[in-house]
Amino acid sequence: MGTPNEMMAYSSLSKMDTSQNHGAALSNVVAGNNYPVQDYLYEQASEPDFPEYDSRDDLFAPTRASPKVNLNTVLGGLVSIVTGVNKSEDDASQHESFSTDISFLRSDKNGNVNVHPSVCVPSAPPLLEANALQYSAYKEVLLADPPEWLPDSSANVCLQCNLPFTALTRGRHHCRFCGGIFCKNCSKGRCLMPMKFRIRDPQRVCDACYERLDPLQGLLINYNSNCMQQAKHDVMDWTSTRSWLNMPVGVSMEYEIYKATNTMKKYCQVARLNPEKSIPSSILKGAKGLAILTVAKAGAVLTYKVGTGLVVARRSDGSWSAPSAILSVGLGWGVQIGGELTDFIIVLHDRKAVKAFSSRIHLSLGAGLSAAAGPIGRAFEADVRASEKGSGICYTYSCTKGAFVGVSLEGNVVTTRMETNLRFYGDAYLTATDILFGRVERPRAAQPLYSALDDLFSKMVC
Numbered sequence: 168m169g170t171p172n173e174m175m176a177y178s179s180l181s182k183m184d185t186s187q188n189h190g191a192a193l194s195n196v197v198a199g200n201n202y203p204v205q206d207y208l209y210e211q212a213s214e215p216d217f218p219e220y221d222s223r224d225d226l227f228a229p230t231r232a233s234p235k236v237n238l239n240t241v242l243g244g245l246v247s248i249v250t251g252v253n254k255s256e257d258d259a260s261q262h263e264s265f266s267t268d269i270s271f272l273r274s275d276k277n278g279n280v281n282v283h284p285s286v287c288v289p290s291a292p293p294l295l296e297a298n299a300l301q302y303s304a305y306k307e308v309l310l311a312d313p314p315e316w317l318p319d320s321s322a323n324v325c326l327q328c329n330l331p332f333t334a335l336t337r338g339r340h341h342c343r344f345c346g347g348i349f350c351k352n353c354s355k356g357r358c359l360m361p362m363k364f365r366i367r368d369p370q371r372v373c374d375a376c377y378e379r380l381d382p383l384q385g386l387l388i389n390y391n392s393n394c395m396q397q398a399k400h401d402v403m404d405w406t407s408t409r410s411w412l413n414m415p416v417g418v419s420m421e422y423e424i425y426k427a428t429n430t431m432k433k434y435c436q437v438a439r440l441n442p443e444k445s446i447p448s449s450i451l452k453g454a455k456g457l458a459i460l461t462v463a464k465a466g467a468v469l470t471y472k473v474g475t476g477l478v479v480a481r482r483s484d485g486s487w488s489a490p491s492a493i494l495s496v497g498l499g500w501g502v503q504i505g506g507e508l509t510d511f512i513i514v515l516h517d518r519k520a521v522k523a524f525s526s527r528i529h530l531s532l533g534a535g536l537s538a539a540a541g542p543i544g545r546a547f548e549a550d551v552r553a554s555e556k557g558s559g560i561c562y563t564y565s566c567t568k569g570a571f572v573g574v575s576l577e578g579n580v581v582t583t584r585m586e587t588n589l590r591f592y593g594d595a596y597l598t599a600t601d602i603l604f605g606r607v608e609r610p611r612a613a614q615p616l617y618s619a620l621d622d623l624f625s626k627m628v629c
Contacts, residue, residue: 314345316346325348325349337351344373367391392593393612394592396611396612409425420477420587424490431459434566446564450514455481456603457515460510463506463509467503470503476492476493476495479616480603486609489592490602511565514562526599529580
């Protein structure tokens with residue numbers, strides 16, 4: 168949500184009618200969150216263009232033409248001083264000119280007189296987003312307390328469409344904001360909750376509550392979403408057992424960020440000891456993006472693979488995009504046996520490869536040699552990835568733990584984890600294309616990941 172640069176004016180307007188549209192059935196059983204609504208709100212007003220003037224001059228002083236100095240004006244001035252006739256006429260005309268011009272005043276529908284916004288521009292910035300109006304109407308929403316959910320036995324029909332609940336086709340769903348009971352069709356929306364709910368994941372709400380919460384989602388994303396929180400787990404040395412082994416499946420984006428950061432730090436440590444195992448500088452310099460994930464692989468002749476991770480892309484200015492969560496599942500066939508846990512760093516060679524990862528699902532085919540004996544092994548693969556948005560070439564480097572050996576033909580299906588992205592960013596309309604192509608600000612929670620990326624690319628060869 169973009170924020171315009173217009174100056175905001177502070178004015179007093181009428182109160183908003185914030186009555187709920189849940190219907191009589193819901194209003195009788197659900198305790199509402201009633202808070203006083205203030206009369207003050209922000210509205211857009213263009214910044215007035217004042218001319219430049221010297222601070223010693225009066226900006227609003229009336230301008231007069233300089234009189235001609237001659238004998239007639241001198242004698243007329245002396246007569247005016249003695250009689251006082253001209254002075255009274257000038258005072259009356261000046262008083263009339265200033266008293267009749269009231270165009271800078273305006274009145275609202277309640278009869279209150281207000282100063283036009285162009286006359287007085289406040290020095291304090293608006294507390295909320297500049298492109299949204301009437302925030303006093305949303306104050307009770309922002310200050311709402313978590314409701315007490317209605318028991319399932321209190322409603323046999325949906326409180327919105329009044330259709331009866333059934334076991335399979337129309338189940339009961341509680342609105343997380345009002346606590347009422349609705350069917351699935353009447354509670355499709357997912358919204359971030361206000362601060363007092365202390366929940367950072369988007370929650371299911373009914374249609375009426377969605378209409379109330381949707382205008383505030385931009386504000387709640389900036390302050391209450393998971394992506395804007397500081398990373399809590401950022402220790403990756405031997406003192407943290409979390410860093411000893413990356414799990415193949417991560418349940419949250421925060422853990423995927425931790426896994427990716429841990430993978431890059433361990434890769435740099437191994438590459439310092441054995442430079443021949445490092446990714447060539449020529450490949451890193453041309454990388455348009457990186458996909459980092461942990462995959463578990465097991466089997467004999469026919470192997471199965473599953474793992475999760477994230478992908479980031481290079482922006483046009485050289486910075487890194489926000490991360491997008493991915494899931495990989497696949498099969499392998501060949502002369503191979505055993506099991507292994509592998510941390511992959513996939514270098515996206517061109518923009519076509521980035522577009523493949525930005526699609527909802529893409530396929531990869533490739534051949535490679537892998538060997539794992541004991542705690543650390545190594546593998547290198549080159550593959551082609553194809554999706555409805557195009558195909559691209561990727562180079563895969565990995566660090567392997569386990570007991571596995573073989574040469575195989577690999578096939579993988581990689582999908583974007585939309586639900587994980589939703590829980591992290593809080594925006595139900597966000598796509599992987601928006602994330603990877605720079606339309607999303609870099610999240611605060613991914614700062615450890617960006618630090619590891621900067622360390623990797625600043626040295627090229629760790």
